[in-house]
Each structure stands twice: as C-alpha cells, then as structure tokens.
Amino acid sequence: MEEPHNLVATSGLDGMVPLAWDAPVGPIPxxxxxxxxxxxxxxxxxxxxxxxxxxxxxxxxxxxxxxxxxxxxxxxxxxxxxxxxxxxxxxxxxxxxxxxxxxxxxxxxxxxxxxxxxxxxxxxxxxxxxxxxxxxxxxxxxxxxxxxxxxxxxxxxxxxxxxxxxxxxxxxxxxFESPYQNVENIDSQNIERDVPVSGYNIYRTIDGTVIDLIASVGVDELTYTDEDVLNGTTYSYYVTADYSPDGTESGASNIAEATPVEWIEISISDGEALSGTTDTLEIFINNESEVSFFYFEIEDIPDLIIVQEILPTDRTGNWMLDVSEVGGQMVVTGLGLGNNIESGSGAVCKVVVMAVSQDPFLCDLNFTVASVKDANENEMIWTAEGATFDVTVETQFLVMPNAHANPGEMVTIPLIINNTQDVYGVQVFLTSAPAYISGIAVGTTTYHDFSNWTVEGNNVSDQYRILLFNTSLNNPLPQGTGHIADISLFVDANAPIGTVVQLFMEEVVVVDQNNIPMHTELFESDVYIGTPDAIYSIGDVNESSQTITIDLENTAPVYVTELDLAD
Missing domain, CATH: 2.60.60 (Lipoxygenase-1)
Structure with missing residues (x-):
C-alpha cells in the first residue's frame, strides 16, 4: 500500500502546527x-x-x-x-x-x-x-x-x-504557480487504484518513543492543523493512508518536525506635547510566557521627539532599564536580572520624551526593531502596533514697525515681542533691499531687566545680526507684549529720495528654556528714504475709555485714509 508523500509541518506559529501532504500518486511526474x-x-x-x-x-x-x-x-x-x-x-x-x-x-x-x-x-x-x-x-x-x-x-x-x-x-x-497544475487530479488517480484510499491517519511524537494517533481525516482532506500543542516544544509527525475496508494501513510518510512559538504583542501609547514640553509614553508587552529581556527601536516620523528618561512600571520594578537617542530613534533596553515579567498585558516601562518643533505635526511612532526573550533566553516572535504623537506649537510674534529717514542720517526702529511662553533668547539677521541701510547698534529698553543678558549687534557680511540671550538662564522674558530693544540703523548718503527699503528679518530664532526654537511670525519694516507726504502715528492711549488717538503729520492734502492696526 503506497504511503502519502511530502509531509510538511510549519514551525513558528502560536499554539498550532499546520500540516499538509500529498496523496499517494503512483508514477513520478x-x-x-x-x-x-x-x-x-x-x-x-x-x-x-x-x-x-x-x-x-x-x-x-x-x-x-x-x-x-x-x-x-x-x-x-x-x-x-x-x-x-x-x-x-x-x-x-x-x-x-x-x-x-x-x-x-x-x-x-x-x-x-x-x-x-x-x-x-x-x-x-x-x-x-x-x-x-x-x-x-x-x-x-x-x-x-x-x-x-x-x-x-x-x-x-x-x-x-x-x-x-x-x-x-x-x-x-x-x-505559487505549480508546474504540475495540469496533471490529472488526485480524485481521478484514486478512482483508478485497485484498492482506493479511504482516509489518512496523523501521528505525533515528542521523544520518538511514544507515538500517538492524534487525528484521522477523510480522503479529500490533505491538510490538518494540530492545536493541541505547547509553545516551545518540538513535535515530529508522519501520516499514513488508510485503505480499509479493502486494504490495510500504509507505511509512514516522511517525518516532518515543527515547533510552535508564542507570538507576543508589543505596542506604544499615543502622546501629545507642546513643543519644548514633555509627555510620557508607555510601552506594552502582551505575553503569556515569562519575559527576561526586551530591546526596542522606535522611530518618530518626522523626527521631532527627544527622549529624556525611562521609568519602570509595576511589571519591571527591579529591572535594569535604559533609553537613549540613536540616529533619531528611541532605543529602549530592559534586562530582568532574574526578575522575569510574568504573564500579562500591561506597560513594561514609561519613556519621558520632549517635543521639538517650530511647526505643528502629527508624528507616527513605529517599532523598527524589537527583540524579546523568554525565561530560557529564546527569541519570542512579535507583532507591533504603532501610535501617534501630536506636536503642538504656540505662536510668538516679532515686530519692527515702518519708519522713514533722510540719506546720511540715523534711524531707530523698535523691536517688539508678543510671546505666550517664557523667552530665553532672540536672534535676528537683518537684510535690507535695496542695500541702503546698515546696522549700527542694539539697545535694550526698560521693559525687562536685561542686566544678565548678552546683547549684541554686529555686521555679518551684508546682514546685521541682533542677539539677545539670557546667559544666566534664570531671567527669561515673561509672557506678554513689550518693546524690548531699539535698533539703530544708518541710511546711505547716496540713497535716492523716495526709495522704499525693505528690512527682512531672516534666520529668526526665538528659544525657550531648553534652547528649542519656537514658532515665530514676523512683521517686517519698510523704511521710506526722505520725508513722506503723510506720516501717521499712534498718539494717546486711554485705557479707561478704551480709545486710541491716531496722529497725522502731512505736507499734502489727504482725501482718503485707510489704516490697518495690528495688536
């Protein structure tokens, strides 16, 4: 009696071993x-x-x-x-x-x-x-x-x-496409046999000594999934063909080995933080077998999160934990040192991260590499679920109002800030177009005590660099709106009367306590060379009546006035 052929057992699945074989086929194709x-x-x-x-x-x-x-x-x-x-x-x-x-x-x-x-x-x-x-x-x-x-x-x-x-x-x-897909099917081959196959018997052993018949299936079944298995145990299988009632049981097919393995689930929680502030992410392992070690590499796309520290949970209270930032990825390592994580699904560690961005983004968090070992140091197979991290920003404003000046004269333009977070530094590179204006000096105001700040103004190529930085890191500009500095500029003596020079604020950096740039909007200055026909200015501000006086100095008749006020 011809035996079944080509028995295959699939390893590495959780709590199961799929089996598949070929029926007795007679002549070899x-x-x-x-x-x-x-x-x-x-x-x-x-x-x-x-x-x-x-x-x-x-x-x-x-x-x-x-x-x-x-x-x-x-x-x-x-x-x-x-x-x-x-x-x-x-x-x-x-x-x-x-x-x-x-x-x-x-x-x-x-x-x-x-x-x-x-x-x-x-x-x-x-x-x-x-x-x-x-x-x-x-x-x-x-x-x-x-x-x-x-x-x-x-x-x-x-x-x-x-x-x-x-x-x-x-x-x-x-x-995949079999080269024998046109060979006559198994049923027709079975019909032509003197003694037809009536079914198949599946046998299993662990030690090669005790062999158990675990299942019998019909003649049309060429697959079977053994679910009565223990993860981490290697099983050996063979299949025989049953030719009853007209014949006997065939000899054994080839022997196929397979080892089922537990699949664990790893995941990370969602997060949200204002740029420059922190949030705590939790990393979870859903496991049935004990865990003695884990290692994760987690990427954030785009790369806007910086790790700060790692904290244990009730599942890893006595573990050695470490976190670092390597190549823009969060690298997390945990070693049990004999204190294995028992079966469960809770968090195994907490990672404190800081958001760093000048623009709002919703980042994707994904596991790129993972290694988890059981109590016997065997690698465990894993699936991963990622998360998102919402990086938010608050907008700061820098303002330099419009001005006018004659050729060969000085002009002073105020630098005004509106900030929702404490500011520890401001840097601006001024560029004029056309290039008729150059920087001379930067002077602070009484809006804030700048005694322990570095205040500089210097020419860098064709730009004028303005720097205000709190070197002591304990005296920031508080939230609010104020006139923080006066920028003294010189107008080229050859600047044509009537020219409007634009002052561009470039490479602007406004930083928080962690020296992280904050999102900043700019109101830039236009400087009229000469004396304009009409000059508007804000006069008295009466807070009790909530009124503002707008003054006009003009050398020509004004028939229509339209003004935009920004606060």
Whole structure:
C-alpha cells in the first residue's frame, strides 16, 4: 500500500502546527528546472546553503562556508527537481544575513521560470519549504542566541563559536504557480487504484518513543492543523493512508518536525506635547510566557521627539532599564536580572520624551526593531502596533514697525515681542533691499531687566545680526507684549529720495528654556528714504475709555485714509 508523500509541518506559529501532504500518486511526474540565485554581500565566505528533499529526507545539493569568495557577485545553480516537497536553507555563520548592513545581498528561488521566494534580511538562517505539486510554501528564520560584538565595524573580525539557535521565527506562507497544475487530479488517480484510499491517519511524537494517533481525516482532506500543542516544544509527525475496508494501513510518510512559538504583542501609547514640553509614553508587552529581556527601536516620523528618561512600571520594578537617542530613534533596553515579567498585558516601562518643533505635526511612532526573550533566553516572535504623537506649537510674534529717514542720517526702529511662553533668547539677521541701510547698534529698553543678558549687534557680511540671550538662564522674558530693544540703523548718503527699503528679518530664532526654537511670525519694516507726504502715528492711549488717538503729520492734502492696526 503506497504511503502519502511530502509531509510538511510549519514551525513558528502560536499554539498550532499546520500540516499538509500529498496523496499517494503512483508514477513520478517529470522533473522541472529549478534555479538558485545568490548575490553575495561584503562577506561571501560566511554564506552557505543546502536543498533537501523531504521525502525521503535527502540532500539534493549544497555548498559550505568558504565556497563563495567574490564580494557583491551573482552566483547561480541550476538543478532539475522531481516532484515533491523540499526545504531550501541559507545560512550566515556570523549571524547578520546577507542584507543590508554590509552590502545588499539577496537570494532568489526560481521554479520553472517563476520566482517562488526571495530574501536576504535574516540572522543565522532562513528556510523556505515548498511543494512543487500544489504550490504551497512557507518561510521561517532562526537567530543565534549569542550575539557577536560588531567586529566588522571596528576592523577586528570575530569568528563565531556558539551556534545555539533560537526558536523558529515564522515569516510567511502562501501559494505559487505549480508546474504540475495540469496533471490529472488526485480524485481521478484514486478512482483508478485497485484498492482506493479511504482516509489518512496523523501521528505525533515528542521523544520518538511514544507515538500517538492524534487525528484521522477523510480522503479529500490533505491538510490538518494540530492545536493541541505547547509553545516551545518540538513535535515530529508522519501520516499514513488508510485503505480499509479493502486494504490495510500504509507505511509512514516522511517525518516532518515543527515547533510552535508564542507570538507576543508589543505596542506604544499615543502622546501629545507642546513643543519644548514633555509627555510620557508607555510601552506594552502582551505575553503569556515569562519575559527576561526586551530591546526596542522606535522611530518618530518626522523626527521631532527627544527622549529624556525611562521609568519602570509595576511589571519591571527591579529591572535594569535604559533609553537613549540613536540616529533619531528611541532605543529602549530592559534586562530582568532574574526578575522575569510574568504573564500579562500591561506597560513594561514609561519613556519621558520632549517635543521639538517650530511647526505643528502629527508624528507616527513605529517599532523598527524589537527583540524579546523568554525565561530560557529564546527569541519570542512579535507583532507591533504603532501610535501617534501630536506636536503642538504656540505662536510668538516679532515686530519692527515702518519708519522713514533722510540719506546720511540715523534711524531707530523698535523691536517688539508678543510671546505666550517664557523667552530665553532672540536672534535676528537683518537684510535690507535695496542695500541702503546698515546696522549700527542694539539697545535694550526698560521693559525687562536685561542686566544678565548678552546683547549684541554686529555686521555679518551684508546682514546685521541682533542677539539677545539670557546667559544666566534664570531671567527669561515673561509672557506678554513689550518693546524690548531699539535698533539703530544708518541710511546711505547716496540713497535716492523716495526709495522704499525693505528690512527682512531672516534666520529668526526665538528659544525657550531648553534652547528649542519656537514658532515665530514676523512683521517686517519698510523704511521710506526722505520725508513722506503723510506720516501717521499712534498718539494717546486711554485705557479707561478704551480709545486710541491716531496722529497725522502731512505736507499734502489727504482725501482718503485707510489704516490697518495690528495688536
């Protein structure tokens, strides 16, 4: 009695092991072309691979470490494959895959002209199990439990001695176009048998000694999912064909092994902060097994958040926790030191962050890298849920009113501020167009005590730099509106009468207590060269009657007046 063929068990899923096999098929279909492509990285000698036929578990082809010697080069191997199930595994002896830290290497598997899998970003190894008969495939990866120091960057290459592997990490499964899709179907083959198949029996063992019949399925079923499993345990399976009542049970199919692994969920809370202020983000782990270690890299897009400190929660009270800002990403590390996190779904740490922006943004927070280990130092498979962080701003205003002056004379223009937050520094670069005006001096007013402030005005190329900075960092400009400085300027003696010179306030920086620039709107000055025919000014301000007097000095008749007042 012919046995089933090409049994495949999928590792790395949470609380389940899917099984799939081929029915007894009689004659072996013809072979099909199969191509393996590998583009090496900067360390080709670390790469090896093998291709194994799962029924009867024989190595079809392989290479060993050191066989590849050319960096960033494309290698190909052409093989004729008979029908059946195979597993292709690519290995990296250092543990950093072939992409993308040291070159952009990759592998591709091409069956009968169609790509069925590709990759390159893995750690110790990546395996692709595929069946040429029905087009099923799945991908898993393994990591080395012991990470090597990155000797490649410091020039001292380190050879791995500990090759202990993690649990399998499930990547994906799916279907591809089978080269045998036109071969007559299983039912018709079964009808032509002298003794037809009536069903299939699925057997399982852990130690190879005690073998249990776990299920029997009908003749039309070629898959089964074993859900009576424990995560972290490796199971071995085989399937037999049942030919009753006219026949007996067949021999065993090939043996397939699989290890289910817990999938944990990691997430981060939403946040909101005014630029220059802080908020606290919580990082969560939803786990059933104990956790002894975690490492996260979290990016904010755009990069407007700066980490300040990390705080424990009731789940990590005795843990060693660390947070840093590396390349614009938040890097969080937690080490249990024997105090493992028990089953739960609450926050494992709190990260205090500061928002930094001159404009409002809604940032996306995403986990880019994560490593979580169980009590036995095994890598746990994870899924992640990101969040958002709302960066808000308050608008500050700088004002330089319009003015007039004759050629060859001085003119003084007030610098006025309206601020909703304490201000610790103001810097402005003044540029005139046309270039008839140059800076002379900056003088503060009595609006604020500027005795412990740095106050400067100096010419930088064709610009005049104005700087007011609280060097003691304990005497900021309080919230309010006021005339903070007088800017003395000189008008070129050759400036044509009637010219309007625009004073542009450029590279403006108004900073808070953390030296973070705040969003600032500008009201810039126009300077009329000569004496205008009409000069308007604000006279008396009567707060009790809430009235303002507007004065006019004119040398020509004025028939229509339209004024815009800004407060």
């Amino acid at each position: 013809p072979t099909v072309p199969f191509t393996i492509e590998i583009l090496t990285d900067d360390y080709p000698g670390e790469t090896s691979w093998d291709l194994v036929h799962l029924d009867p578990d024989t190595v079809v082809s392989s290479i060993v470490t050191g066989d590849l010697s050319e960096t960033c080069s494309l290698y190909t191997w052409d093989i004729e494959l008979a029908a059946g199930a195979y597993i292709f595994t690519i290995y990296d002896s250092f543990g950093d895959g072939i992409c993308c830290g040291y070159g952009d290497g990759y592998y591709r598997l091409i069956l009968n002209g169609n790509e069925i899998a590709s990759g390159g970003e893995f750690s110790a190894s990546e395996s692709v199990t595929f069946n040429t008969n029905d087009g099923r495939y799945n991908r898993i990866q393994f990591n080395y439990l012991v990470d090597l120091p990155d000797g490649k960057e410091n020039g001292h290459y380190i050879t791995r001695e500990d090759f202990t592997l993690s649990y399998p990490i499930f990547i994906e499964d799916g279907k």
